Amino acid sequence: MIRRLRGILAAALVVGWASAAPAQQTAADTSTVEFDVGHVHVILRHNGANDVVAANVYLLGGAQELTPETQGIEALMLAASGGGTARFPKAELQAITGRMGATIVITTGMDWTTFGLRTLRQSFDSSWAVFADRLVEPKLDSLEVDRSRQQMLTDALQQEVAPDARVEHLADSLLYAGHPYRLDPSGTPASLRGLSFRDVRRFHDRAVVQTRLLVVVVGNIGRERLEQAMRTTLATLPVGNYAWKAPPPLTPAPQGVAAVEQHLSTNYILGYAAGPPAGTPEYFALRVATAVLTGRLFADVRTRQHLAYAVDAPFLERGISADGLYVTTTDPQAALRAMALQVRRLQTTLVDPDGLRTLVGAFITDYYLKNETNADQASVLARAQLY
Numbered sequence: 001m002i003r004r005l006r007g008i009l010a011a012a013l014v015v016g017w018a019s020a021a022p023a024q025q026t027a028a029d030t031s032t033v034e035f036d037v038g039h040v041h042v043i044l045r046h047n048g049a050n051d052v053v054a055a056n057v058y059l060l061g062g063a064q065e066l067t068p069e070t071q072g073i074e075a076l077m078l079a080a081s082g083g084g085t086a087r088f089p090k091a092e093l094q095a096i097t098g099r100m101g102a103t104i105v106i107t108t109g110m111d112w113t114t115f116g117l118r119t120l121r122q123s124f125d126s127s128w129a130v131f132a133d134r135l136v137e138p139k140l141d142s143l144e145v146d147r148s149r150q151q152m153l154t155d156a157l158q159q160e161v162a163p164d165a166r167v168e169h170l171a172d173s174l175l176y177a178g179h180p181y182r183l184d185p186s187g188t189p190a191s192l193r194g195l196s197f198r199d200v201r202r203f204h205d206r207a208v209v210q211t212r213l214l215v216v217v218v219g220n221i222g223r224e225r226l227e228q229a230m231r232t233t234l235a236t237l238p239v240g241n242y243a244w245k246a247p248p249p250l251t252p253a254p255q256g257v258a259a260v261e262q263h264l265s266t267n268y269i270l271g272y273a274a275g276p277p278a279g280t281p282e283y284f285a286l287r288v289a290t291a292v293l294t295g296r297l298f299a300d301v302r303t304r305q306h307l308a309y310a311v312d313a314p315f316l317e318r319g320i321s322a323d324g325l326y327v328t329t330t331d332p333q334a335a336l337r338a339m340a341l342q343v344r345r346l347q348t349t350l351v352d353p354d355g356l357r358t359l360v361g362a363f364i365t366d367y368y369l370k371n372e373t374n375a376d377q378a379s380v381l382a383r384a385q386l387y
Contacts, residue, residue: 038235039210045218051121053219054374060244062111063180072187078106083144086137102127108185111319121220132233145197153192167268170258175272209240218374247319250274266328275321278387290315296342307335
């Protein structure tokens with residue numbers, strides 16, 4: 001049986017330090033510059049350590065640009081653009097990217113969609129031309145749209161039977177009822193079936209405009225070279241009048257429970273609670289609080305009491321955050337009682353200063369490990385710009 005709970009967690013963190021470390025001045029980042037090419041805002045970070053170039057084009061808005069009927073349309077448009085463009089037929093497009101060793105990635109998100117290029121410095125110009133033309137002048141014919149939709153539909157149907165994906169969808173549906181985040185940027189089976197190639201073309205013509213794009217590039221490449229590549233591609237798109245805005249605040253919904261019967265060896269339980277907006281002090285405090293809670297849940301519920309296969313206090317990094325409780329267990333009542341005790345402990349007692357210092361050290365190590373690649377650094381720069 002799959003069970004989803006919402007609203008059972010409202011964690012607060014009170015942090016005490018035995019002694020405050022002196023503030024350290026951070027050296028100015030002279031490797032990163034911002035500028036505009038046409039009406040497209042660009043962030044360029046020079047990294048001469050290797051010849052890999054990671055270029056991400058962020059189509060801003062995410063779920064705010066969708067309706068229940070158009071869920072998945074932007075991802076479908078980008079996937080179908082691989083079927084050829086005005087300048088590059090499909091076979092030539094595939095030959096160029098293969099010859100250059102370039103990779104094009106598409107990632108959906110609640111606040112933006114990422115269209116990314118991974119290539120080598122010496123191949124950047126040719127790779128960028130193909131990559132950018134998929135945004136500027138994709139053919140989007142019925143055959144390619146149908147092929148891409150079928151693949152996305154298969155993925156969506158598989159998500160409906162995967163326990164973890166299904167429990168996440170149910171928890172999202174309860175927490176974000178009436179909010180843009182209730183919509184799935186990857187699409188649902190119903191929405192994908194209803195999208196035609198004409199719908200996708202109209203969406204491209206309306207939504208792919210300069211003012212909606214944020215370009216972040218990290219690699220061993222100069223500003224002049226990047227500007228030249230963009231002037232003949234993305235800067236030729238219609239300007240548009242898009243202005244990025246943070247998602248609206250989340251009005252907490254009444255507590256609710258959704259349960260689904262499924263023949264499984266364990267129960268999957270997930271509950272979400274609304275968190276603060278990104279960029280606020282409370283946002284970062286809650287992120288630390290969920291990390292503290294995760295460690296305590298693992299030590300008590302899984303290791304000491306053996307009540308769970310997996311247990312976690314997830315933190316959703318979005319424009320409007322959320323925190324939660326997750327557990328897979330054969331004894332839901334005992335596991336939830338033990339988890340509730342740890343939540344109350346976090347709400348009512350100070351975090352041990354020595355333990356917090358250890359946690360901060362782990363956070364810093366994890367931060368550097370997750371930002372080793374140029375693509376990872378591009379993601380961090382985009383979040384810093386928007387949040």
